[in-house]
Amino acid sequence: MERWSTSGEPVRRATMRDVAALSGVSIKTVSRVINGVSTVSDELRDRVTRAIAQLDFQPNLAASSLRRTDGATRQIALLLEDVANPFSATLSRAVENVARDHGTLVFTGSLDEDPQRELELVRAATLHRVDGIIIAPAATDHGYLHPEIRSGTPVVFVDRPPRGLAADAVLATNTEGAREAVLHLADHGHTEIAFLGDARTISTVGERVAGYRAALAERGLPARPGRLVQDLPDTASAARAVAALLDAPHPPTALFTAQNLVTIGAIHALQERGLHERVAVVGFDDFPMADLLVPRVTVVAQDVIRIGTLAVRRLFERIGGDDAPPREDRVPTTLVVRGSGEIAPPP
Amino acid sequence: MERWSTSGEPVRRATMRDVAALSGVSIKTVSRVINGVSTVSDELRDRVTRAIAQLDFQPNLAASSLRRTDGATRQIALLLEDVANPFSATLSRAVENVARDHGTLVFTGSLDEDPQRELELVRAATLHRVDGIIIAPAATDHGYLHPEIRSGTPVVFVDRPPRGLAADAVLATNTEGAREAVLHLADHGHTEIAFLGDARTISTVGERVAGYRAALAERGLPARPGRLVQDLPDTASAARAVAALLDAPHPPTALFTAQNLVTIGAIHALQERGLHERVAVVGFDDFPMADLLVPRVTVVAQDVIRIGTLAVRRLFERIGGDDAPPREDRVPTTLVVRGSGEIAPPP
DNA sequence: CACCCCGTTGACAACGTTGACTCGCCCGGT
DNA sequence: ACCGGGCGAGTCAACGTTGTCAACGGGGTG
Secondary structure, three states: OOOOOOOOOOOOOOOHHHHHHHHOOOHHHHHHHHOOOOOOOHHHHHHHHHHHHHHOOOOOHHHHHHHOOOOOOOEEEEEEOOOOOHHHHHHHHHHHHHHHHOOOEEEEEEOOOOHHHHHHHHHHHHHOOOOEEEEOOOOOOOHHHHHHHHOOOOEEEEOOOOOOOOOEEEEEOHHHHHHHHHHHHHHOOOOOEEEEOOOOOOHHHHHHHHHHHHHHHHOOOOOOHHHEEOOOOOHHHHHHHHHHHHHOOOOOOEEEEOOHHHHHHHHHHHHHOOOOOOOEEEEEOOOOOOOOOOOOOEEEEOOHHHHHHHHHHHHHHHHOOOOOOOOEEEEOOEEEOOOHHHOOOOO | OOOOOOOOOOOOOOOHHHHHHHHOOOHHHHHHHHOOOOOOOHHHHHHHHHHHHHHOOOOOHHHHHHHOOOOOOOEEEEEEOOOOOHHHHHHHHHHHHHHHHOOOEEEEEEOOOOHHHHHHHHHHHHHOOOOEEEEOOOOOOOHHHHHHHHOOOOEEEEOOOOOOOOOEEEEEOHHHHHHHHHHHHHHOOOOOEEEEOOOOOOHHHHHHHHHHHHHHHHOOOOOOHHHEEOOOOOHHHHHHHHHHHHHOOOOOOEEEEOOHHHHHHHHHHHHHOOOOOOOEEEEEOOOOOOOOOOOOOEEEEOOHHHHHHHHHHHHHHHHOOOOOOOOEEEEOOEEEOOOHHHOOOOO
């Protein structure tokens, strides 16, 4: 036998009016009890509390924030490249953890590197009057956010800096990380190091290219144009690009893959050719299973959890009224040595 | 020079009142224009539209849904085990895609297998008056959801069925999938097949055990109690459990790992012992990189995207007023043959 | 005894929007 | 000229809550 019947007339939710009527007090007293105002006598507080329990009353947060002076909705938006990719998913979890402590719900949305989609989602967020926005942007100009910030919705950037707008940002040390990766390969004897990255419209890619170039210069290695491949949007195209490099005359002996999916595509291509124990690889950004592959994959890891945590903390500071000038935080990367980056070049 | 100054007095957001004043019409006409009511003359519609643009007016969705008869907030909640794990992340993306078409935002939360956390998040969702909830539950009794459903917040279960409550559910064919995996191992000559799974409080685990037992019975193989290991919460404990099995007398020659993290732990343990080319493994649930490991990992894959899509579609049907009796949808699994499951037992 | 202050409670308006209703106008039919 | 109908626009109240202010009773003070 079922414990509950699910069918039947939908039941109206109890409101403060109902609670007030049942407990014989004014609506305002119910409000006071709910908001923990201390000037309510124990007896009334008791009656109200019991009525709330009896009616299963749940205050309507939307009505509340509509009326309140601060207008807080206890919702923030988190706009990421794609919630299904590990970087975004981990970030999302870090944000959720901090938001939970603030009694705040998190809306997540995927931008798919589409500026149009970014506009739509930001607009959806402001229609819902979120208290703040964390964004890993796809657009190249963020001036459109200015009215939102002016009207009190703080925005914190993660992973990629704002352009055409002064706003807080929490970023990885992309240039330094890339430099460290390439130096690592050079110091293992490689002189022919290729760079493979995704869309050059993404600012982090530019920083990583800069780090690559800096490291080559530092070691007195030539920066051959054919060794720098960009605009690889997915695993498959990365694999094709690596295959092309390897099949050309004077193939590189080491690869610096500047992004997650590119690293994976590269490994695919190397495995296919049986070169995965011959060609050195260092990837930017760690990924699950990197330590289960053969060889295990050396990466420059971003501290994604720290990035997310700092970003959401900053956001809550802003929501709390902090109006210091915008700040850019850089979170250092870590070189994780696992094997693929320590393969020596052929003699 | 900065294009915008971010500092200064926060600016009040424009309301319908402002738009009405600027365009010289009543507030109600503004409302009509915004809601696309056809009985507005072209001239007024024009004036209002221009005023909206000029003031950058964005309607307050919360106020709107407070007043509207249907009370829709265009928000749904998605409560998953952990948004950072690939299963949840993929599901989340599938839900987002459909929700987007309905102009609805998705707020995600992680339950971490904690029933208490489930109660808190469901409560947070109803405080925000979400239009519906999709949940992969951690609790073992869902009677507490009945008042919510009665008061008009539909709930759809994914991955795990409701208990103590009649509600829609979209689930994988766990028993059949597990059965297929174990039959596959048996048909490659294995007679000593171990089962490794996570917490037995999770209903899917029970179904997968049932499939395991059914397959053994079908092939006339004995179900030795020592071969059935459960309650492995994470990768590390799975690795330890596999190590213990392998070090015992009469070790199994094949493993059926009934969950993602368990599969990964098992592979770790096998690699450590150099047995990854000797002991066969079939995992339940696919995972990224499964086809880059050596050997590539044979799995029974769930169609996560389909599960998510069906669930969110069902939810929107309910939101739309469908009051048919609750339904349970089962989404079939697929055996993905890659190598690890086709290793023959030692002669 | 008049006065004021304090702690507790309630009445009322307001947040930004939409539903129900009303009002005026123009048109067609007689 | 009169009436009915339909259309465009406006008025008012209400959604569920909180801010403001006033009222009330009791106790301490001069």
